[in-house]
Amino acid sequence: xxxxxxxxxxxxxxxxxxxxxxxxxxxxxxxxxxxxxxxxxxxxxxxxxxxxxxxxxxxxxxxxxxxxxxxxxxxxxxxxxxxxxxxxxxxxxxxxxxxxxxxxxxxxxxxxxxxxxxxxxxxxxxxxxxxxxxxxxxxxxxxxxxxxxxxxxxxxxxxxxxxxxxxxxxxxxxxxxxxxxxxxx
Amino acid sequence: xxxxxxxxxxxxxxxxxxxxxxxxxxxxxxxxxxxxxxxxxxxxxxxxxxxxxxxxxxxxxxxxxxxxxxxxxxxxxxxxxxxxxxxxxxxxxxxxxxxxxxxxxxxxxxxxxxxxxxxxxxxxxxxxxxxxxxxxxxxxxxxxxxxxxxxxxxxxxxxxxxxxxxxxxxxxxxxxxxxxxxxxx
Numbered sequence: 333x334x335x336x337x338x339x340x341x342x343x344x345x346x347x348x349x350x351x352x353x354x355x356x357x358x359x360x361x362x363x364x365x366x367x368x369x370x371x372x373x374x375x376x377x378x379x380x381x382x383x384x385x386x387x388x389x390x391x392x393x394x395x396x397x398x399x400x401x402x403x404x405x406x407x408x409x410x411x412x413x414x415x416x417x418x419x420x421x422x423x424x425x426x427x428x429x430x431x432x433x434x435x436x437x438x439x440x441x442x443x444x445x446x447x448x449x450x451x452x453x454x455x456x457x458x459x460x461x462x463x464x465x466x467x468x469x470x471x472x473x474x475x476x477x478x479x480x481x482x483x484x485x486x487x488x489x490x491x492x493x494x495x496x497x498x499x500x501x502x503x504x505x506x507x508x509x510x511x512x513x514x515x516x517x
Numbered sequence: 518x519x520x521x522x523x524x525x526x527x528x529x530x531x532x533x534x535x536x537x538x539x540x541x542x543x544x545x546x547x548x549x550x551x552x553x554x555x556x557x558x559x560x561x562x563x564x565x566x567x568x569x570x571x572x573x574x575x576x577x578x579x580x581x582x583x584x585x586x587x588x589x590x591x592x593x594x595x596x597x598x599x600x601x602x603x604x605x606x607x608x609x610x611x612x613x614x615x616x617x618x619x620x621x622x623x624x625x626x627x628x629x630x631x632x633x634x635x636x637x638x639x640x641x642x643x644x645x646x647x648x649x650x651x652x653x654x655x656x657x658x659x660x661x662x663x664x665x666x667x668x669x670x671x672x673x674x675x676x677x678x679x680x681x682x683x684x685x686x687x688x689x690x691x692x693x694x695x696x697x698x699x700x701x702x
Contacts, residue, residue: 345680351557352677352685353538372536375560377572377654385570385656387562418696465650469562471570473654487685492537492677494690495530497697500537500672503688505679511603512682 334412335437335450336482343382346476349408349454350384351376352502354490355417357407358386359438361446362397366438368430368449369394370421372493374406382476383461390470393425398472402460403444406474407452411489411501416451443478453488454481519597520622520635521667528567531661534593534639535569536561537687539675540602542592543571544623546631547582551623553615553634554579555606557678559591567661568646575655578610583657587645588629591659592637596674596686601636628663638673639666 350356355372373387384406388395398404409417416434423433431438431447438447441457448455457480462473482488492500509517535541540557558572569591573580583589594602601619608618616623616632623632626642633640642665647658667673677685694702 348679352679373561376558418693422698422701494533494537496702497694498692500690501688503686505685507683508603509682513607516607517681
């Protein structure tokens with residue numbers, strides 16, 4: 333599988349890769365084991381600090397791993413990884429080593445203990461910014477503390493879940509900068 | 518501008534149109550006035566009830582309108598409305614009547630006082646399900662109580678914001694149903 337050459341990316345601009353709404357892979361580590369889950373329920377909640385809200389169902393094996401370690405990495409896969417992402421979402425880390433099973437390469441993160449997935453277009457290292465909404469809402473509020481993004485392409489072919497096994501693949505890009513007032517960009 | 522012929526849509530399947538991450542138009546009504554805001558920070562938080570979390574900045578004119586009325590409509594625009602959606606996001610309801618300024622048609626909702634935008638592909642009527650996260654997180658948790666979706670096309674050309682005036686337009690659709698275990702669809 334293809335890996336991407338990456339560079340540091342400004343934390344305040346992480347929204348570029350998450351606000352369009354792609355499915356992501358959440359990688360975690362706890363007590364010497366790693367895991368990966370596929371996730372579609374997330375939203376941007378701030379620029380500086382760079383905050384991302386994620387709904388993680390407490391039935392997922394990753395739930396306790398990210399809650400206890402208070403860290404994880406959000407990895408953005410592209411279309412070539414779609415079947416892998418689905419496979420990851422259809423088995424449990426309680427039973428299999430997902431890096432091994434799916435032939436993915438674990439890279440070392442700089443700021444957190446969780447591994448990066450090298451085959452993904454972007455990797456965002458995150459620390460838990462707020463745990464207060466987990467119990468009642470299953471909502472984790474994360475701060476991105478380090479961002480790695482592929483040098484090219486500029487606009488990746490991300491995949492977006494519709495439910496029922498159907499996906500939308502990212503299409504063309506258009507700019508409308510001229511229609512914005514500067515503070516609203 | 519084009520309007521869509523719509524039909525009732527199952528509340529438990531609203532994720533189909535929001536989880537892919539499109540920009541949406543939030544319409545509201547309070548004390549005889551209506552307003553519209555453009556929004557990209559939202560996430561699915563549940564199927565039954567159908568819950569959607571939205572981050573709404575308290576500087577927006579719509580913030581107090583939706584907080585006080587405890588209702589709104591999420592309208593999903595397609596590519597033909599992109600410039601309109603940007604225009605809506607770049608002026609304030611404190612100064613202009615946005616339905617009038619942008620030539621949009623206000624339709625009557627069934628379950629809430631806020632108007633539908635007829636030119637949008639889908640309209641989701643919502644009531645505030647939980648106000649407790651507004652003060653500290655600007656996060657509104659809404660329940661969709663009525664859904665109207667265009668009869669066709671099945672897969673609309675939604676628009677997804679990257680920041681800096683750049684958008685991704687929804688591309689092709691693919692099905693991978695065969696790769697899912699039934700409970701995970």
